[in-house]
Amino acid sequence: MEVKREPIDVLRKAGPSADPIDASDFRSRQLAARDMLRGDLDDEDLERYVQERVLTTTLERAVAWGQGNSIWPLTFGLACCAIEMMTIVAARADIARFGYEVLRASPRQADLIILSGRVSIKMAPVVRRLYDQMLEPKWAISMGACCSSMGVFNNYALVPADKFMPIDVHVPGCPPRPEALMHGILRLRKKIQEGPDLGWRERYGAVGTEEVVGPDEARPDAERAAGPSGDPAGA
Amino acid sequence: MPSGPPARAETRPVPDATGLELIAQALQEANADSVLGTAFFRDRAVIIANPPDVHEVLGRLKDQGYDFLASLHGVDYYPEEPRLGVLYELLDMKEVDRISVKARVHTDAPRIASVVDLWPGADHPEREVYDMFGVVFEGHPDLRRILMPEDYEGFPQRRDFPVGGEPVLFTYNEDSPYGKSQ
Amino acid sequence: MSATTDYRKREESITLTSEPAGERQELLTLNMGPHHPATHGVLRLLVTLEGEIVRDLKPIIGYVHTGIEKTCEDKSYWKVIPCVERMDYVSYYFNAMAFCGAVETLLGIEVPPRAQYLRVIHLELNRIASHMVWLGTGALDLGAVSMFWYCFRERENILDLFEMSSGQRMHTRYFQVGGVFEDIPTGFAAKLRTFLDRMPTRADQFADLMEKNEIVLRRLRDVCPLDEKTLLGLGVTGPLLRAAGNPWDLRKAQPYSSYDHFDFKIPVGTVGDNYDRYRVRHAELYESVKIIEQALEGLPEGDHITSDRKVALPPRHELATSMEALIHHFKLVTEGFRVPPGEIYYPIEGPRGELGCFVRADGSAKPARVHMRDPSFSNLMAFAPMVKDGYIADLIATIAMLDPILGGIDR
Numbered sequence: 001m002e003v004k005r006e007p008i009d010v011l012r013k014a015g016p017s018a019d020p021i022d023a024s025d026f027r028s029r030q031l032a033a034r035d036m037l038r039g040d041l042d043d044e045d046l047e048r049y050v051q052e053r054v055l056t057t058t059l060e061r062a063v064a065w066g067q068g069n070s071i072w073p074l075t076f077g078l079a080c081c082a083i084e085m086m087t088i089v090a091a092r093a094d095i096a097r098f099g100y101e102v103l104r105a106s107p108r109q110a111d112l113i114i115l116s117g118r119v120s121i122k123m124a125p126v127v128r129r130l131y132d133q134m135l136e137p138k139w140a141i142s143m144g145a146c147c148s149s150m151g152v153f154n155n156y157a158l159v160p161a162d163k164f165m166p167i168d169v170h171v172p173g174c175p176p177r178p179e180a181l182m183h184g185i186l187r188l189r190k191k192i193q194e195g196p197d198l199g200w201r202e203r204y205g206a207v208g209t210e211e212v213v214g215p216d217e218a219r220p221d222a223e224r225a226a227g228p229s230g231d232p233a234g235a
Numbered sequence: 236m237p238s239g240p241p242a243r244a245e246t247r248p249v250p251d252a253t254g255l256e257l258i259a260q261a262l263q264e265a266n267a268d269s270v271l272g273t274a275f276f277r278d279r280a281v282i283i284a285n286p287p288d289v290h291e292v293l294g295r296l297k298d299q300g301y302d303f304l305a306s307l308h309g310v311d312y313y314p315e316e317p318r319l320g321v322l323y324e325l326l327d328m329k330e331v332d333r334i335s336v337k338a339r340v341h342t343d344a345p346r347i348a349s350v351v352d353l354w355p356g357a358d359h360p361e362r363e364v365y366d367m368f369g370v371v372f373e374g375h376p377d378l379r380r381i382l383m384p385e386d387y388e389g390f391p392q393r394r395d396f397p398v399g400g401e402p403v404l405f406t407y408n409e410d411s412p413y414g415k416s417q
Numbered sequence: 418m419s420a421t422t423d424y425r426k427r428e429e430s431i432t433l434t435s436e437p438a439g440e441r442q443e444l445l446t447l448n449m450g451p452h453h454p455a456t457h458g459v460l461r462l463l464v465t466l467e468g469e470i471v472r473d474l475k476p477i478i479g480y481v482h483t484g485i486e487k488t489c490e491d492k493s494y495w496k497v498i499p500c501v502e503r504m505d506y507v508s509y510y511f512n513a514m515a516f517c518g519a520v521e522t523l524l525g526i527e528v529p530p531r532a533q534y535l536r537v538i539h540l541e542l543n544r545i546a547s548h549m550v551w552l553g554t555g556a557l558d559l560g561a562v563s564m565f566w567y568c569f570r571e572r573e574n575i576l577d578l579f580e581m582s583s584g585q586r587m588h589t590r591y592f593q594v595g596g597v598f599e600d601i602p603t604g605f606a607a608k609l610r611t612f613l614d615r616m617p618t619r620a621d622q623f624a625d626l627m628e629k630n631e632i633v634l635r636r637l638r639d640v641c642p643l644d645e646k647t648l649l650g651l652g653v654t655g656p657l658l659r660a661a662g663n664p665w666d667l668r669k670a671q672p673y674s675s676y677d678h679f680d681f682k683i684p685v686g687t688v689g690d691n692y693d694r695y696r697v698r699h700a701e702l703y704e705s706v707k708i709i710e711q712a713l714e715g716l717p718e719g720d721h722i723t724s725d726r727k728v729a730l731p732p733r734h735e736l737a738t739s740m741e742a743l744i745h746h747f748k749l750v751t752e753g754f755r756v757p758p759g760e761i762y763y764p765i766e767g768p769r770g771e772l773g774c775f776v777r778a779d780g781s782a783k784p785a786r787v788h789m790r791d792p793s794f795s796n797l798m799a800f801a802p803m804v805k806d807g808y809i810a811d812l813i814a815t816i817a818m819l820d821p822i823l824g825g826i827d828r
Contacts, residue, residue: 074452079481079824080506080587082458083550088568105454120827122384123459123480126451146483148403152500156391156399157383157484163401175587276759277522304652305764306773306790324762324773324790328649328663331670335762356652359798367486382479382827394785399484404780 030229055117067111067137068193069186074110075103076130078117081144085116093178100185112188114181118146124159131165139192141184142210143169145174166201255280258299258334262292276311281335289338290348293323297353301325301334304350307360309368313394317341319368323350349375367392423578442467451458451480455558455813458823460797462812469808474801482827489787493753494520494594497787501774502588504789505825507550510543511538511767513592514791515774518673519763520594523756523778526728531719532596533675535710537583538609539591540674541705541712545616546575547768548698552623555695555817559636564626571619574612579607594754595729596722609713613706620702627695635690641803641815642690651802655770656697657819667766679711691811694818703769728754753782762790768819771794791825 031099032049035041041049073095077085088095095101104110107130119127131140140161147161148170161167168191171184252275259273259282269288274281284292287302306324317339325334340347349372350357361372362381369390374377389396402408440675445466451459458807459480465473485504489497500810501516502509514536521528528536576586582601583589591598627633645661666683668676684700686693722729730749731742748754756778770792777786800819804812 078459080485080503083507083587086550086554086565087569087573089565090573091566092570094512107452118483119479120482122382123451127457127751130452130737148402151487152503153483153485154398154400155404155484155488156397157482157487158400160401177710181604217556277525277761279761281760289585303649305771306762306788308775308788308790310760310775310777310786310788317507322762322775324775328665332761333671333764354652355647355650356795356798363794380479382482384479391484394490396487398487398491399720 012124039099064193068189070099070102071112071139071189071192072102072104072110073100073112073114074107074130074134075105076113076116078115078119078123079146081116081146081175084178084181085143088178088181094180095182095185098186098189106154107131108135110223111137112139112141112185114141114143114185115147115167116143116175118151118153119159120157121159124164127161128164137192139168139188140165141169141171141181141188143171143173143181143184144176145172148172251275251278252280254280255334258282258296260406261299262295265295266269266291279333279335281337284336286338286340286347289321289323289336290350290353292336293325293350294353296325296334300327300331303328304354304356305333307350307357307364309364309370311368311392311394312339316359319345319370319393321347321364321370342369345370346373347371348373351375366390369393376411422624444472455776455816457554457816457821458826459820460816460823460826464809464812465686466809468578469810471804471807471812474804474812476797478823478826479796480827481823482500483824484788485828489784491783493782494756494784495749495753497784498594499588499590499610499623501787501789502590503824504828505767505769505772505791505793505822506587506766508543508772509545509588510539510592511765511772512774513590514540514674515765515767515789516771516776516787517592517594517766519761519776520756520778520784521563522761522763523759523776524594524728524754526595526723528596528674528727529720529723530675530717530720531600532718532723535597535721536592536674536758537679537712538709538716539597541577541709542575542578543807544705544768545702547571549575549649551698551817551820552767556627556633558817559633559815561627561630564623564740566615567619567623567626571616578605578609578612581608586596593722593729594719595725597680598722600721606713606716613710613713615709617703617704620699620706624699627699636810636814637695637818638690639688640691641807642688642810643799643803644689646800648689648799651799653799655767655792655796656694656701657770658800659683660686660693660697662687667764667771671764673763676708678715679708681708681711691814691818696770698820707750711738714740755780755782756784764790767792769822769825770796787827791828793821793823793825797826 032118032234036049087093089103091103107113111134113131113134115127131138142148142161146153146158150158150160151174169184169188171181173180255273255275259270262282263270269292270282271285272283272374274283275326282292284388303326304323305326305387306322310320310322312318319342320337320339323336325336326332338347343385347370349360349361351374359381361375362378365372365378366380366382367390379385383391428611445468447464449462449464451461461477461480463475463477464471485500489500492500498513498516501512511517550574553565556564579737580586582605583591583598643661645658645663648658648661649663654665664683664685667673669683681704684697684704686697718775726742726745731739731745735742736746750803758778758780760775760777762773762775764771771790772792773790775786775788776784779785784812796819800815802820804815807815
């Protein structure tokens with residue numbers, strides 16, 4: 001019995017010159033993936049599919065390679081995990097081997113915030129503000145059990161980091177061994193160098209609190225370079 | 236080489252039961268209703284003081300030699316009344332003596348005199364007791380919350396305050412973890 | 418040539434005399450926020466500056482408040498030990514010791530001598546490790562960056578020893594109520610001896626690096642002294658008080674856990690400035706090494722935990738043969754031991770001062786109140802009087818020498 005298969009019209013709904021598949025439409029992505037697995041995608045759809053998912057451009061790959069090999073962490077220690085984070089800066093487990101020894105004190109100059117320790121409710125807005133002050137591209141690692149989940153202290157005073165900021169890598173442990181944190185950082189490096197950002201932060205709802213001043217309609221002649229708001233003394 | 240157990244007589248780091256009774260008696264002679272009782276448990280001496288007279292009791296003990304305030308903390312004795320207790324741990328460095336003073340107040344009138352004038356080091360501990368239990372220290376220069384955010388409501392370390400926390404993620408609620416917006 | 422002469426003329430026309438700054442300058446309130454490269458932990462300081470001189474200082478804490486004491490009320494006694502360990506997070510054995518000592522006093526049980534000596538060994542190793550963190554980060558703040566790597570190298574050796582005895586580098590849950598969790602393994606003594614042989618030389622090297630350096634001396638000597646009377650009024654103990662001249666040390670004054678069996682000295686300073694605080698802690702390294710050597714020499718044979726089966730778990734091999742051991746194991750693991758009603762305050766000498774634990778037991782298997790009297794909490798109150806009328810650079814150096822651990826301050 002012959003089974004007739006046809007590619008679903010979803011891909012051609014708006015015509016061949018349409019915009020790429022809207023990433024936020026889960027169903028259409030799912031169907032495109034199904035067609036890919038079946039080998040049913042044709043040339044232009046196939047090319048579009050591959051382009052959206054894989055870094056094909058050499059420039060993109062080079063940029064990603066560079067970004068992954070020179071992550072600048074923020075010096076941000078909260079509690080016990082900060083001591084283990086200090087040991088990976090120290091000599092035995094050495095992040096300088098990978099190029100990450102430049103720990104910057106200012107969030108404006110850092111790429112990576114390693115939340116090392118428990119985030120209390122008083123500290124959460126401060127952490128969020130620091131994260132917002134970092135410039136794109138930026139990543140976050142939640143180190144230890146207390147900020148990944150609630151850890152040892154499941155009580156009124158703590159906030160899991162997932163609640164207020166997007167985290168790329170969670171490193172479990174209490175505190176995680178320096179080697180474990182190293183593994184987490186290297187997984188992040190792998191993620192940066194290989195995977196494109198599929199807009200997960202927008203889906204996560206993790207934007208909206210950056211203190212960026214846009215052009216003001218009320219003052220049309222105000223300069224665009226008004227600069228981001230928020231006082232730098234708060235950092 | 237370690238010298239083994241010392242040959243000297245057993246040191247008594249606190250006033251023993253008789254010493255405690257003598258101290259309590261002296262305090263009571265000075266002010267009849269300042270001392271509500273004494274307790275001597277596992278070689279630790281506690282004087283239970285009347286809350287309105289706590290400042291006086293501590294002042295007299297300080298003059299007597301217990302001039303170092305090692306700790307000031309609160310306890311919630313729920314469900315026994317009076318519920319909120321404030322404990323003062325005093326230390327006499329010359330005699331190597333420790334004594335505790337306990338004062339218990341009710342939740343509806345949690346006021347007690349501040350001892351910042353006797354020991355400036357009571358500043359932050361009293362703020363902490365206020366923050367965690369709600370005991371108001373009269374005469375404290377700057378009584379506001381120290382560990383919780385300034386606008387927090389409730390006194391967390393009271394026994395009837397819930398522990399709080401986030402629900403642990405299991406299979407049945409893993410689709411709605413904290414942080415996921417939809 | 419004319420440009421040069423022109424320049425010379427202009428240069429000579431400037432009068433390079435210093436102008437007096439005037440009676441009082443405007444006061445500026447600066448927020449050294451919870452995130453700052455120099456504050457050790459999340460300490461927020463509201464500093465009122467007049468020019469570069471600190472006129473007033475207000476520390477704001479609570480940024481790492483974890484509600485440890487409230488969490489402890491919810492857990493059985495042996496589960497409190499890991500919670501309480503994470504309070505002062507560089508001196509974790511001390512937190513556990515204070516709590517275990519308090520519960521042991523409430524229960525009225527004796528800790529076997531071998532366990533006491535093992536506790537002393539681990540406590541003093543932790544004291545050295547804590548001082549290594551202090552010295553490394555403190556020197557880093559002053560600008561002596563390479564000290565950080567040297568100190569953490571020593572700390573790695575100590576953490577290797579901890580990993581040998583308990584399996585964890587930090588927060589080891591090694592101290593239990595009644596003794597220690599396990600006996601030390603076979604290679605431990607040899608490795609400890611290698612470490613002890615090397616440590617005094619290393620401490621000498623640290624002294625050579627720091628004390629002959631003119632910049633370090635200028636930044637620490639006669640900087641921010643505070644007299645003994647003010648410190649006592651503020652409730653400060655530990656190396657800060659000893660730097661001011663008062664030799665108060667609970668290991669000598671109210672010995673606990675067989676500290677009176679060992680022969681060691683208490684380093685005491687004279688002036689009470691930053692340099693004395695540095696020297697006192699540095700000298701404590703040698704004393705700790707001496708204590709550990711004596712404890713290792715005289716380590717008695719015996720049990721590593723009390724044999725009271727109502728409090729301590731029975732050894733595993735007994736579970737196969739003895740019904741009672743099985744029942745005890747079951748009760749201890751599920752419910753935990755019950756402590757008769759009572760209250761106790763148990764103080765020990767931590768690396769920063771008097772670390773006390775207040776436990777109130779109400780007869781059940783969970784404590785009704787656990788309060789840790791943290792030394793850094795009281796030491797922080799001395800910070801404002803110390804840096805008043807000093808430069809802001811001295812403020813940074815003083816934080817380094819004050820050695821606050823925010824986990825202990827905020828709990």
